[in-house]
Amino acid sequence: MSNTMYAELPQSGPDLLTRExxxxxxxxxxxxxxxxxxxxxxxxxxxxxxxxxxxxxxxxxxxxxxxxxxxxxxxxxxxxxxxxxxxxxxxxxxxxxxxFHLPEYIAHLNCPVVIPAIGAEVLIAAINSSQDTWDQSAGGTLMEQKLISWTCNEIGFGKEADGVFTAGGSQSNLMGLLLARDYYATAYTQHNIKKAGLPAEASRYRIFISEKAHFSNHKNAALLGLGEQSLVEIKTDERFRMNALLLQEAIEREISQGNIPIAIVATAGTTDFGNLDPLAEIGRIAARYKLWYHIDAAYGCGLLLTEKYRSLLNGMELAHSVTIDYHKSFFQPISSSAFIVRDKKYLQLLRMHVDYLNPKDEDYDDLNQINKSVTQSTRRFDALKLWFTLRLMGKQKLGAYTETIIETAEKAAEVIALDSDLELLSYSDIGVILFRYAPEKYKGSDLSALNQYIKKALFNSGEVLVASTRVNGDFYLKFTMLNPLTTLDHIRHILQLIKQHGAAYHPKN
The missing domain is CATH 1.20.1650.10 (PLP-dependent transferases)
Structure with missing residues (x-):
């Protein structure tokens, strides 16, 4: 190479640094x-x-x-x-x-966020750590593992428990069904689905869920190659919680038909009703039939923070895996979720080594969080938000917020139940209230059309945002209580607006 060619290369020193x-x-x-x-x-x-x-x-x-x-x-x-x-x-x-932070927002499962977590977001975005391997996030890895360990302990799991932060509840539920599928195939038929694909009998795999379970179960069953036909929906009781007696009957029926039960998914906090399936009873049934037991506690996980309502989660410790959504019930910014397993050995089903990322000859294999993840390699350091929150605020303060929300929801349900113009559908374990405007003068009219009109009018004005759903074909308004700043006075004001819009409705003949 000539001296001229060398001269064209950038020179080091202060001038180059200044130019950069x-x-x-x-x-x-x-x-x-x-x-x-x-x-x-x-x-x-x-x-x-x-x-x-x-x-x-x-x-x-x-x-x-x-x-x-x-x-x-x-x-x-x-x-x-x-x-x-x-x-x-x-x-x-x-x-x-x-x-979402305003008391008049009571629509979906979006909580107001705490200030320490927002501060953490600045660090997360700027430093931009990736949580997949130890060499990309040393301190961050240990922080995440410490928070996972804390969550495992709060659930009631032992020292063998483990988990990983995820993007949300749907992803965590996917991981629960994936482990249920692969664990059954490996443990009972010695078939490695990761290597060989689905076995012939996979078409007979059956997973039992509540008829009110989250829609992600259907999507995830399809993604896993089992199809929605693998899901057996169990009828609920008068509070829209899985009926354990009907669950056991369904398991026996599927066995008698030659199908293969592999898992039960219980819900701790349904999206539409805020109620919890009988977790302990379902756990005993799962153990009796040797089925994988997954609990979707994306919503109900906030009960872990309280002393007063923690007993509603009794039986969670019986699960093989649990979905936790900190960004629903721990007042964290999106996204902040986790997938937790009772025994870390189950996560071996997810492990895959590649030389450029987590080679087998590394001496810190247990510190590579990618070994526990299924759909994420590059992954944000979302755990830092929860670290900021717990270290500055503590579990007790978050728990007090949750207790306030539940108590306000209980009082709001009573107000609705005592109002002759309103019709309460069900009481909630946590904070979801389903009801409709149904004054005497509209009896015999299309109440679904009336309440659809009210919801649309509220949305178009922007003054109040409520959600809705259908139950047995009928349209109901839905309050989702996730804000401790929402008081009973706010609820009364919102109900008054609902009545005002309802009174302006003119049914079509």
Whole structure:
């Protein structure tokens, strides 16, 4: 190589470092502190304005109007500065973002978030650790493992328990059914599904769920190659909880038909009713028939934090696996969830080694969290949010929030039950209330159409957001209580608005 060619190579030293800092101010590095501060300050101001200006959970903007505003966006033409960017985001997103933190938001399973966890988000995004292997997140790995261990202990599992943070409850439920399927095949027929695919008898595998279980069970059964036909839905009792007697009868019936029961999925906190299946009784049935027992506690996991209501989770310790959603009931920002197993040996079914990531000859194999994951390699350090929360606030304060929510929901249900214009469908173990507006003057009318009108009117005004569902074909309004700031006075105000909109309804002849 000639001297001329050598001369074309960049030279080291202060001049090169200066050029790099000037050329790459947008990259997060030691020379970009000022740019970082500018971006963070702008985002901070947007959030503060969001808190100060929002007085109702939704702006009420029509979808067509908001879509029209997006039509003018051209990604080929960057904006000139942060001020322009933040103004655009304010108009297109922040102004119309759903405000989960307001007491008038009682629609879906979205909780208000605690401030320490929001602070953690700044570190998570900036440092950008990946939780798949030890060499990518040393301290982060140990923090995650410590929090998993704490969760295992709260459930009532022993020292052999383990788990991993996940993106959400649906993913954790997928992992539960995956282990149930592969554990049965390996333990009882010595068939390795990971290597050989589904065995011929897999078409006869049966998984028992409540008729009110989360829809992810159906999606996951399809993804696992078992199909929805593998799911046996068990009827519920008057509180919409799995009927354990009918469960046992269903297991016996499937066996008599030549099918192969492999698992039971119980729900600790149904989406539509906030009630818990009889976990201990189901656990005993699972043990009697040697079935994998998974508990979907994505919603009900918040009961772990309380002294007053913790007994509702009795029997959770009998499960082989558990779904936990910290971002539903621990007041954490999305996403923050976990999949927990009673014995870490079950996670061996997920393990796979590759030389470029987690080779078998590593001396820290038990510190590679990717060995416990099924659908994520690169993975955010979401555990830091829960670490911030527990270390600064403690379990007791979070538990007090949950107790407040349950007590407010109980009082709200009583108010609805005593109101002659309203019809309460069911009481809740946690905080979901199903009811409908059904005054005497509308008896004989289409009550579903009436309540659909009310929900739409509330949404279009943005003043209150409620959810809805259908039970036996009938349309009901739904309150989902996840905010300790929502008081009984808020509930009374919301009910008054429901009545006002209902009174304005004119049924079609």
């Amino acid at each position: 800092k000037e050329t790459y101010p947008d990259i997060f590095h030691e020379g970009a502190a000022a740019e970082y501060s500018k971006a963070i300050t702008g985002a901070h101001d947007l959030v503060v304005n969001f808190l100060h200006r929002n007085r109702k959970p939704f702006s009420g903007i029509p979808a067509a109007e908001l879509k029209a505003a997006f039509a003018a966006i051209d990604f080929d033409t960057p904006l000139p500065d942060y001020e322009s960017l933040l103004q655009e985001v304010q108009e297109l997103y922040v102004k119309h973002a759903t405000a």
